[in-house]
Each structure stands twice: as C-alpha cells, then as structure tokens.
Amino acid sequence: MxxxxxxxxxxxxxxxxxxxxxxxxxxxxxxxxxLARILSPSDYGTVAIIxxxxxxxxxxxxxxxxxxxxxxxxxxxxDYSTIFFSSIFLSIVLYALLYVTSxxxxxxxxxxxxxxxxRILGIILVFEAVNSIQRAYVSKLMLFRRLFYSSFFxxxxxxxxxxxxxxxxxxxxxxxxxxxxxxxxxxxxxxxxIKWRPMFAFSFERFKKLFDYGWKIFGLNFxxxxxxxxxxxxxxxxxxxxxxxxxxxxxxxxxxxVQNINTSLQTILFPVLSDSQNDRARVKSLVxxxxxxxxxxxFPALIGLISIAKPLILLILTEKWLPAxxxxxxxxIAYMLLPIQVANMEAIKAMGYSGMSLKLEIxxxxxETTILIVSVFMGVIAIAWGVVIFNFICLFINxxxxxxxxxxxVFEQVKDIIPTFMCAIMMGFSIYWIQYLPIHLLxxxxxxxxxxxxxxxxxxxxxxxxxxxxxxxxxTEKLKRK
Numbered sequence: 001m002x003x004x005x006x007x008x009x010x011x012x013x014x015x016x017x018x019x020x021x022x023x024x025x026x027x028x029x030x031x032x033x034x035l036a037r038i039l040s041p042s043d044y045g046t047v048a049i050i051x052x053x054x055x056x057x058x059x060x061x062x063x064x065x066x067x068x069x070x071x072x073x074x075x076x077x078x079d080y081s082t083i084f085f086s087s088i089f090l091s092i093v094l095y096a097l098l099y100v101t102s103x104x105x106x107x108x109x110x111x112x113x114x115x116x117x118x119r120i121l122g123i124i125l126v127f128e129a130v131n132s133i134q135r136a137y138v139s140k141l142m143l144f145r146r147l148f149y150s151s152f153f154x155x156x157x158x159x160x161x162x163x164x165x166x167x168x169x170x171x172x173x174x175x176x177x178x179x180x181x182x183x184x185x186x187x188x189x190x191x192x193x194i195k196w197r198p199m200f201a202f203s204f205e206r207f208k209k210l211f212d213y214g215w216k217i218f219g220l221n222f223x224x225x226x227x228x229x230x231x232x233x234x235x236x237x238x239x240x241x242x243x244x245x246x247x248x249x250x251x252x253x254x255x256x257x258v259q260n261i262n263t264s265l266q267t268i269l270f271p272v273l274s275d276s277q278n279d280r281a282r283v284k285s286l287v288x289x290x291x292x293x294x295x296x297x298x299f300p301a302l303i304g305l306i307s308i309a310k311p312l313i314l315l316i317l318t319e320k321w322l323p324a325x326x327x328x329x330x331x332x333i334a335y336m337l338l339p340i341q342v343a344n345m346e347a348i349k350a351m352g353y354s355g356m357s358l359k360l361e362i363x364x365x366x367x368e369t370t371i372l373i374v375s376v377f378m379g380v381i382a383i384a385w386g387v388v389i390f391n392f393i394c395l396f397i398n399x400x401x402x403x404x405x406x407x408x409x410v411f412e413q414v415k416d417i418i419p420t421f422m423c424a425i426m427m428g429f430s431i432y433w434i435q436y437l438p439i440h441l442l443x444x445x446x447x448x449x450x451x452x453x454x455x456x457x458x459x460x461x462x463x464x465x466x467x468x469x470x471x472x473x474x475x476t477e478k479l480k481r482k
Contacts, residue, residue, distance in 0.1 A: 027152065029256070031159035033316045035174065036249075038166040041320065045241025047175045048248045049109060050117050052229040054124065057094045059218070059225045061087050061129050068210040068217065069136040081198040082206045084133045091129035098122040109236060113172075121176050124183040131183065133198075134190040150189035158182035223361050227368055231383055234376055243380050249317075250327020250384070254305060258298060258335040284406045287343045288416060292467035294339040295417045299424035300456045302332040307432040308448045315441040327384055334388040336421075340413055341398040348401050356401050364390075364397055420467060423459040430455045 036044070069075050069083060099119050106114035138147050162178030170177075235244045305312075309328045313321050348356055368390050375386040396410055403409040431448045439447075460468035 027155050027159065031155070031162065031178075034163050035166050035178075036317050036321065038163075039171060039174065041245035041249075042241045043172045043175065043245075044248065045236065045243070045245035046111065046114070046117070046172050048232050048244055049111075049236040049241075050114060050121055050176075051179075052232050053098060053105065053118060054121055055225055055229055056222070057091075057098060057122070057125055058128050059222045060094060061091045061125060061132065069133075077196070077199055078201055078203050079206050079210065080133055080137065080196060081201050082203050083136075083210060084130070084198045085202050086207060087129040087132060088126065091125045095122050095125045098125075117172065117176055121179060124180055127183045127187040131187045131190065134187070134194050134196070137194060137196045138190075147190070150186050150193060153189060154182050154185035157185050219361070223365055227365060231372070231387075234372075235380055235383065238376070239380055246321070246323045247327055247380050247384065249321060249324040250329075251331050253324075254302065254328050254331035254335055258302070258338055283347050284408050287347045287402075287406060287408065288413075289467075289470070291340050291343045291413065292416060292420070293471060294343065295420045296460075296465075296467045296471065298339050299336060299417075299421050300427055300452065302336050303424045303428035304431065304449070304452045305329075306332045307428050307452075308435070308445055311435045311441045311444045311448075315445060326381060330381075330384040330388060334384075334391045337391045337395050340417060341394060344399055344402045344406075344408075344413075347406060360397055360401070364394055367393055367397075419463055419465050420460070423456055423463060423465060426459050427452055427456040 069079060099122065102115040102118040102122075105118060106112050135147070158178045158181040161181055162174045165174035165177055232244060232248060235247055306329045309325045309332075310322075313325050313328070317324070345360075371386040371390050372383070375382040399410040399413060402413070431452045434448045434451065435444055437444060437447075457468075459465075
C-alpha cells in the first residue's frame with residue numbers, strides 16, 4: 001500500500017481522476033447543450049423529478065459500504081464479494097418498491113406518464129449496485145485510468161443515442177434512454193477491464209464489521225442526497241417543471257465545476273488519509289495542502305462563471321434558457337465555501353470518526369430545514385439564496401471538529417485560503433466588463449476565459465501565493481524530468 005499511496009502515484013492518480021471527471025463532464029456538457037437546444041425546459045424538469053427517487057435509492061444500495069471497503073486497511077476478496085451480493089439483493093428490492101409505488105408518485109405530481117418513466121429509469125439500480133463495488137476496487141488501488149476509459153466511452157455511446165432520439169421527437173424519453181445506456185455500458189466495460197471478480201461467498205461477520213462503519217456514512221450520504229434533491233421535489237410540486245428546469249440548469253452548470261473537483265478530491269484523498277489515519281500531523285498537512293490546491297482551481301472557476309454566465313447561456317443554450325443565469329450566479333457563490341469543508345470531512349471520516357460526521361450532518365439538516373421552510377413560499381430565487389446562507393453557516397459547523405482532531409481551526413483555515421480568494425475576485429472584476437463589448441458572443445467568451453487565466457495567474461505570481469508556487473514547482477519539476 002505504501003507504493004500505491006506514494007507522492008508520485010497520488011499526484012498521478014489525482015490527475016487521472018481529474019481527467020476522467022473533466023473529460024466526461026466536458027463531453028457530457030456538449031451532449032447536454034445539443035439536447036437542450038432540441039428539447040424543451042419542461043422535458044428537463046420532468047426528468048429531474050424522476051432522478052431524485054433513483055438517486056435516493058442508489059444511496060440506500062451503497063449504504064456506506066462502498067466507503068467502508070476503501071477505509072478498511074486489509075480489504076480482501078471476501079469483503080468485496082460480501083458487499084457485492086448484499087448490494088445486488090438490495091437493488092432488486094428497491095427497484096421492486098419503485099415499480100410498485102410509481103403510480104402514486106405520478107398522481108402526487110399530477111403527471112401520469114411519470115409512472116412508466118420511473119419504472120424504466122429504475123432499471124439502472126441493479127447496474128449501479130455492480131458498479132459501486134467496481135468503483136470501490138478502483139479507488140482502493142487507484143486504477144483511475146481504467147475508470148476514465150469506461151466513463152468516456154459510455155457517455156459517447158449513450159449521448160449519441162440520446163441526440164438521435166431527441167432529433168426524432170422522442171422528447172423526455174431521449175433523456176431517460178441516455179441515462180440507462182450510460183450506466184449499462186459503464187458497468188459492462190468495467191466488468192471486462194477490472195480484474196476483480198466476486199467469489200460465491202458471503203460472510204455475515206465481515207458484513208457486520210463493514211456495516212458498523214458504513215451505516216454512519218450511509219446516514220450521512222442519505223441525508224445529504226435527500227437535502228440536495230429535496231428542493232427539486234418541492235419546486236416540482238409547488239411550481240412548474242419549467243421553473244424546476246431553470247433552477248436545475250443553474251445548479252448543474254455551477255455544480256459541475258465543484259463536483260468534479262470535489263469528487264476527485266474525495267476519491268483520492270480518502271484512501272490516502274485512511275492510510276495515514278494514525279499520524280495526525282500528516283493528516284493535517286494533507287488537508288492543508290489539498291485545500292489550498294483545490295481552492296486554486298475552484299475560486300477562479302466559480303468567480304469566472306459568475307462573470308461569463310449571461311453570454312455563456314445566450315451562446316450555448318439560447319434565450320429560452322436565459323432565466324437560468326441568476327441561478328448559475330447564486331449557486332456559484334454558494335459552492336465557493338465547499339472545498340475547505342470537503343477536505344475536512346474526508347479527514348474526519350478517514351480517521352475513523354464517521355459518527356462525528358453523522359452528528360454534524362444532523363445538526364446541519366436542522367439548520368437547512370429551517371431555512372428551506374422560510375424560503376419555500378417566497379419563490380424559487382429565494383430557495384436558491386437559502387443555499388448560500390446555509391453553506392456559509394456550514395463552514396463553521398463542518399470545521400468545528402478539525403480544531404480538536406487536527407489542531408487546524410476555522411480561522412486558521414480561512415486565513416490560508418483568503419489570498420487565493422482575493423486573486424480570484426480581482427480576476428472576476430477584470431473580465432466582467434468584456435461582455436458589454438460590441439463583438440460576437442463567442443469572441444466575448446474566448447476573451448473572458450483567456451484574460452481570466454492570465455490575470456489570475458499574474459495576481460497569484462505577484463502576491464507569491466503559496467499554493468500557486470507549489471503547483472508551479474511540481475509542474476517545473478515534472479518538465480525537467482522529461
């Protein structure tokens with residue numbers, strides 16, 4: 001394991017994971033743009049409602065056991081096989097439950113066609129159960145190159161099918177078919193490229209040990225997923241599918257930046273921290289360094305997105321999606337606070353304090369519920385601003401245990417990231433005005449992005465930003481070796 005988690009392999013794995021996330025999301029964005037131009041916002045709003053129920057079922061199937069496999073130091077084939085068969089069984093049970101209850105969900109949302117849509121999309125639960133164990137194996141051994149190939153090819157196949165169906169007037173079914181085929185192809189490719197195969201064995205003792213750790217992560221993930229999607233359920237019920245589509249588009253585009261980086265961070269950082277869980281000083285050092293690097297990516301990306309949101313939407317999605325601009329900007333503000341929280345929570349989980357993570361999540365959900373109740377009848381924009389307020393409060397809640405377990409408190413961490421934030425703010429002000437130039441929108445966006453990269457790099461260089469200089473030294477060292 002020491003060789004797997006060496007500095008060079010960790011950086012290489014992180015880069016492969018970033019490549020996988022950004023290439024897949026880049027291709028996914030291109031596919032989404034084509035589909036969004038063909039389909040109506042209402043189609044996207046309808047699918048958003050269905051996806052909530054499938055996402056919640058997926059969290060139950062995982063049950064935190066995927067994370068438990070990664071966290072356990074001496075994981076063997078019996079552990080993987082035990083969780084594999086338990087996940088398959090649970091996925092079948094949950095699909096049957098969705099199948100039976102789908103007519104009631106359709107009645108609740110006064111949309112009869114939802115029943116058939118849920119029954120078709122729900123098929124992916126079984127494939128996701130298989131895929132969750134494959135991903136755990138990949139994460140444990142850091143085989144992210146294989147994940148990159150499977151994810152990219154699956155999206156290419158499913159996206160092509162989705163566009164074909166959309167062009168032939170299949171409407172919402174084009175989106176559903178795309179999701180089903182994507183998961184199916186990913187699972188098949190990983191089955192043939194990952195060497196692990198389940199044994200025909202099941203250990204109740206191993207299951208209990210993994211469940212003792214995993215159920216707390218399951219509680220954490222389920223609550224988090226529920227609250228990430230509960231706004232969609234509420235907007236879908238009390239407002240129109242079109243309102244939900246604009247809300248989801250803003251949330252998705254701004255979230256794409258953060259989620260890709262955060263997913264890469266969690267996937268790489270958690271096994272590395274787990275391997276160093278008994279060395280508090282090393283864990284603190286890893287958290288500090290990873291947070292600095294991630295903020296170096298996320299702050300300029302999100303502040304840049306705020307600056308280019310309007311010309312971006314007009315160019316790629318046309319005027320029919322223009323109301324989504326406000327949601328992109330609001331969610332970009334909300335997501336700026338997440339990187340520092342993610343690194344801290346991964347450290348707490350990796351050190352074995354999964355119970356603390358669950359307790360903090362319960363506290364946060366009490367706060368989030370209160371904010372949601374206050375904002376829900378004030379309009380969809382108010383619901384989005386409620387996320388900003390909530391995430392600001394979460395900064396203090398999530399970082400509370402770090403002072404005790406890592407000796408790395410809130411104000412010390414905020415002090416570490418402020419220089420990067422200020423460089424990004426100055427970059428954002430520098431490029432915002434470009435959208436008012438009397439030139440084509442494509443030229444506006446190109447000029448904004450090029451200037452954004454140059455201006456941010458210049459400010460970081462002049463201010464001698466620590467994280468910037470560290471990344472620069474790594475790149476220089478890599479180039480010299482070549």
